[in-house]
Amino acid sequence: MPHPNSFGSRSALQVGDRxxxxxxxxxxxSxxxxxxxxxxxxxxxxxxxLLRGEDNAFVKKxxxxxxxxxxxxxxxxxxxxFRTARVLLQDFTGVPCVVDxxxxxxxxxxLGGDPTRINPLQPVDLVIDHSVQVDEYGTEASLLLNTELEFERNGERYQFLKWGQTALRNFRAVPPGTGICHQVNLEYLxxxxxxxxxxxxxxxxxxSLVGTDSHTTMINGLGVxxxxxxxxxxxxxxxGQPVSMLIxxxxxxxxxxxLPAGATxxxxxxxxxxxxxxKKVVGKFVEFYGTGLSSLALADRATIANMAPEYGATMGFFPVDAETLKYLRLSGRSEEQVALVEAYTxxxxxxxxxxxxxxxxxxxxELDLSTVVPSLAGPKRPQDRVPLTExxxxxxxxxxxxxxxxxxAVAVPAGSAAAAMVSEGGHIEAEEGVQCTYKGQSFKLQHGHVVIAAITSCTNTSNPSVMLAAGLLARNAVAKGLSTKPWVKTSLAPGSKVATEYFNKAGLMDSLDKLGFNVVGYGCTTCIGxxxxxxxxxxxxxDLGKLNVSAVLSGNRNFEGRVNPQTRFNYLASPPLVVAYALxxxxxxxxxxxxxxxxxxxxVFLRDIWPSPQEVEDTILTSVKREQFTTQYxxxxxxxxxxxxxxxxxxxQYAWDGNSTYVKNPPYxxxxxxxxxxxxxxxxxxALGMFGDSITTDHISPAGSIAAASPAGKYLSVLxxxxxxxxxxGARRGNHEIMMRGTFANIRLKNELTGGKEGWWTATAPGAEPEAIYDVSMARQAAGVPQIVIAGKEYGTGSSRDWAAKGTMLLGVRAxxxxxxxxxxxxxxxxxxxxxxxxxxxxxxxxxxLTGFETFEIVGLDDSLTPRATLVVKTTATDGTVKQFSARCRIDTPEEMQYYKNGGILPYVLRSLVATK
Structure with a gap:
């Protein structure tokens, strides 16, 4: 369709000889x-x-x-x-995309159509970065052994992605061991x-882009x-469908x-x-402005933009400026591209x-950067900042x-001497603990011990200032004769191989290795679980001592049950503080x-080994070089x-393997x-479940390890x-049988229908014995009973997990x-x-x-339904009592209403493609 160009805006831009x-x-x-x-x-x-996309169909004058x-x-x-220029996938979410x-x-x-018409119409890059796990750590062999285990575990998935690379047009895959998708995006794509x-x-x-990881927003730091x-x-x-959105x-x-000295x-x-x-910015854009931007390196901006999901915004945007151009040159972009960016913007x-x-x-x-102080966040939410002094x-x-x-449940009842010691500032560790021997060292493991210290994830591993600060602190600690405590599982997962290059050039890798921070892999590790x-x-x-142990990680997510099933407390911290807590x-x-x-x-005190801002800056200038980017990419x-x-x-067409436990043809x-x-x-x-506030997509969607006693674990065992x-x-996201069994199966999820019992449980009547959510769902679906979920505030916070919605649908939840x-x-x-x-x-x-045991009817559901309409929900209790209340339909746009009427976005797109043959 020709572009109407209603405003006569199409023009020519001369950049050099182009x-x-x-x-x-x-x-x-005008x-x-x-x-x-x-x-x-x-x-x-x-x-x-919009100006460029005007077509009198999706975009009108x-x-x-x-x-x-x-x-x-x-x-x-x-x-x-809104039509994006491209799409970015990571493999956890990318595999089910390619499966679909x-x-x-x-x-x-x-339906009588040509299968080769199903292709990405926009450029798609899939970065395989979420599949590496920290099995081996603290040795020179960590990277090699974790890599071998990754390929052994994920062979079926990787074969499938290679099929996609061959069969699908406009689709590229960045292989494992390259880096985190956001850093590859920032540094190269x-x-x-x-x-x-x-x-x-x-x-x-x-x-512009959309990505299947909520931290796609990292690229906002580059003005994208x-x-x-x-x-x-x-x-x-x-x-080829536009992203339908409200302005x-x-x-x-x-x-x-x-920023003052000591703050990162x-x-x-x-x-x-x-x-x-x-400030309550959920669903809004955040845009940074002011003279303070000029004092922030591009990597610092990317760090702030990365955590937009944690502060709830759609984006955290930084406009293009001189620092953007400087970073593009440093990261190996061509002079022609840099000139185009400058001239166009x-x-x-x-x-x-x-x-x-x-x-x-x-x-x-607004914020005066000079007031920022060293901080942590935790122990269970990224927005709960903890000043280091407190x-x-x-x-x-x-x-x-x-x-x-x-x-x-434990032998420390409220009001006991042990609990009193904590509340009065004493050391409960003096009374509690379990004697342990590991790698030839004996010690007492106690409440609050840090058992995981991980420099991980996209938030900080793209940032040379905090990464090199960690290396300098490690060097200083080794020089003072310090060592990591034996109960701490240490790991370093750089966001790309460029980080390893500048660690080596700065001469800091040996010190990190001596403290156990050997490279364990290039990808998203501890932060994703x-x-x-x-x-x-x-x-x-x-387990023996029912100990409340901790993890300290340089990531962006510390929701309960996410980092590791055994760490109740999880604190976000800068990479140098991760090293400090390991010590x-x-x-x-x-x-x-x-x-x-x-x-x-x-x-040795922290102040004795903390590097000065000048030392960090000097190290960046001497060790971070353009050729590191050009070589690695x-x-x-x-x-x-x-x-x-x-x-x-x-x-x-893909030849589905009926025996595969990783990739299966979904029933959509x-x-x-x-x-x-x-x-x-x-x-x-x-109701299949009734939940409280801040239920995250980690609670809803299958994430982390698979418990043997869970419905998914039992399913695998039977096979x-x-x-x-x-x-x-995450590795099994291409198998809907696993994923639907893992939906609402988080070990920390509390269903009010079971009195708050944690895990994958629900109940069908007051006081009834808890049953697995999956089992109850299957029985009800077989009987033709629709299901709903009831919840509190901020339902679905956290990562962009499609399986939180897919699994909900497959469990028969209609609303x-x-x-x-x-x-x-x-x-x-x-x-x-x-x-x-x-x-x-x-x-x-x-x-x-509401008890959650009522029978529910949603009045007003027919084809006349309009976006954001008010509906009536009618409930009938077990004793016959009838109540009703109003509820707003959160189908927000006409486009979304079309998706809903089609049974979802994928059937809508498929019908559209078949109809236009």
Whole structure:
């Protein structure tokens, strides 16, 4: 379809000896009342997207005018269609995406279509980074052994991905052992300004993407618009569907000043996360501005942008400026590309300087960088910042609360001497503990001991300042004669091989190795739950003593049960603090006044080994070089000898292996016809679960290790899979039988229908014996009983886990009624044909007196349903008492309503493709 170009915006941009076509934003200045020049930079990028994407179908002239006239101070609901330049996948979420594409090819054939029409229409990059686990650690062989185990466990998945690489057009896979998808994106894949051929011309436009990892937002630090979506939304984008969204509110976060000595980018991001969570930015854009940006290195910006999911925003955006250009050169981008980025962003008014007038925002907050102090976050949520000076006191308070809650199950009842010692500031460790011997060393393992210290994940491992600070601290500690405590499982998982290069050039790798921080792999490890098992001796001591032990990690997620099943307390910290806590071995320490340990010349304090800002800066200048990037990314798609040795299947349709326990053909398209099912009534429904506030996608979606006693573990055992070969839920995301059994099976999930019993349990009547959620679901589905879920505030917070929605649908859940939803999960529920409903008028499950054992009917579900309509929920209690309350339909846009009427986004896309043959 020809571009209408209603505003005459198409023009030419000359950069050196090359000419590019582009759609000029200043063409909108002539519109009466246009506010385009004062919009936040992030909305200007959206405006460019609409201007370029005008097609009189998804994007109309009126849509462009609406955004050009947008009043950010008084926003209203306005839907737009956003087309991304590309899609980024990681393998946990990428495998099911490719599985669904393979299944769609089969369904296309069944509907009489051509299977080869199912291909990504946008460029897709899949980075295999989530499958490595920390099995081996603390030795020179750690990387080799973990790599061999990774390929042994994931051979079926990797064969499948190689089939996708061969069979699917517009699809590239970055092999294992390269790095974390966000860092590969930052260092190599992102272009900032994208180009494409159109009608014999080269079009230049803003780089943008959606990714199947919520931390896709890391790329916002480079001035690239992008955020995390569920796999089902990503698949739709891959297949040419625009991302349907409401124009967001944009919260401006003004930064000024400079970070003080001793404060790191990690401390800054934990401070921002705390502030923005309090500001309630869920579902909004956050855009950083002010002179403070000029004092932040690109890697620091990426660190802040990375944690947008933790502060709840859709994005944390930094505009393009001189620092962006500097980073592009450092990371090996061509001079031609850097010149294009500079020329294009300046021509479009998308380039920031300290003299740039502040945009107009919906609301603002600000931070003086000089007030940032060293911090942790925890023990269970990333927004719960703990100033380092208060860490000992706050840890003890958390321990006292934890032990009080365990009083009925452990031998430390509330009010006991041990509990009193904690509350009064004494050492409960003096009374509690289990004698343990490991690797020839004997010690008493106690409450609060740090059993995992991991430099891991995308938040910090892209940042040379905090990574090299960790290396310098390790060097200083070794020089003082300190060593890591024997009960600490240490690991270093760099975000890319570039980090190892600059560690080696700085001469710091040997010191990290001596403290046990050997490289264990290149990928997302501890933060995603791939921390691997604790040593048997340590694990058994924890269980024997019912000990509340800790993990300290430089990641972004510390939700309960995520890092490791045995660590109740999990603290986020900067890489140098991770090393410090490995040396101390415990959380019950004041790092300002108590020594980390006894060195060769006596007590050593943190201040004795903490590197100065100047030393860190000097080390960056001498050890981080452009050639490290160009060398490591020269053959990025080639892979190592293990990847190259994998035999790739061929064919337009995938030959499913019925015996595979990793990859199975999902049932989403079974019996599908070209006629959409429409909106079906929900009557006689039963609750499968009733949950409290802040239920995360980690609670809902299968994640981490597979427990032998869980429904998924029992399923694998029946198939003859040994416990040692269970692998993780993430690795088995291509098998719906595993994943549906693992939905609502988190070991820390508390279902109010069972009185709060933790795990995969529900009950069908008051006081009834708990049963597995999976078993109850299957029985009800066989009997034709629809099911619902009831919950509190912030349902579905956390990562963009498509299986949190897919598993919910496969368990027969037709609707989720909650007080509020996190953005991504709400969208994913709609994308799988599950109805999200919100309580209104301040009502809750408690205020309405719901037990969860009622029978439910949702009144008003028919094809006349409109987005955000108010419905009535009618409940009938076991004694016949009838109640009713209102609930808002959280299908937010007309496009989402079409998905819902089709039974989900994938059937909608498939029907559309078949219909346009």
């Amino acid at each position: 000419s590019y076509a582009y759609y000029r934003l200043d063409a909108l200045d 519109l009466s009342g246009s506010s385009a020049r004062t919009l936040p930079f992030s909305l200007r990028v959206l405006l460019e997207n 009126a849509d462009i005018e609406a955004l050009a006239h947008w009043d950010v101070k008084a926003p209203v609901d306005k839907e737009i269609a 594409l393979a299944a769609m090819r089969d369904a296309m054939v069944a 992102a272009q900032v300004v994208f180009t494409a051929q159109e009608g014999g011309e080269t079009i230049a436009y803003c780089d 618009l992008g955020w995390g979506v569920g796999g089902i939304e990503a698949e739709a984008a891959m297949l 967001p509110e944009v919260i401006g976060f003004k930064l000024h000043g400079k 980018a990690t401390d800054l991001v934990l401070t921002c996360t705390e502030m923005l969570r309090k 300046k021509a479009q008014g998308l380039f920031r300087t300290d003299e740039t007038p502040d945009p107009i925002f919906t609301d603002t907050l 860490s000992k006191r706050m840890y003890r308070e958390a321990l006292a609360a934890q032990m009080a809650s365990q009083a009925s 791939n921390s691997g098992p604790l040593p048997t001796e340590i694990s058994e001591a924890i 101390a071995g415990r959380m019950d320490i004041d790092l300002a006044t108590e020594p980390l340990g006894i060195g060769s010349d006596g007590p 020269a053959d990025v798609f080639l892979g190592d000898k293990y990847w190259q040795a994998i035999a790739a299947p061929t064919g337009d 398209f079974e019996g599908m016809t070209m006629t959409p099912p429409g909106i079906r009534p929900i009557t006689g429904a039963k 003859g899979v040994e416990k040692k070969d269970f692998n993780s839920y 989720v009624i909650a007080e509020s939803f996190e953005r991504i999960h709400r969208s994913n529920l709609v994308g799988m044909g599950v109805l999200p409903l919100e309580f209104v008028n301040g009502e809750t499950r408690q205020s309405l007196g």
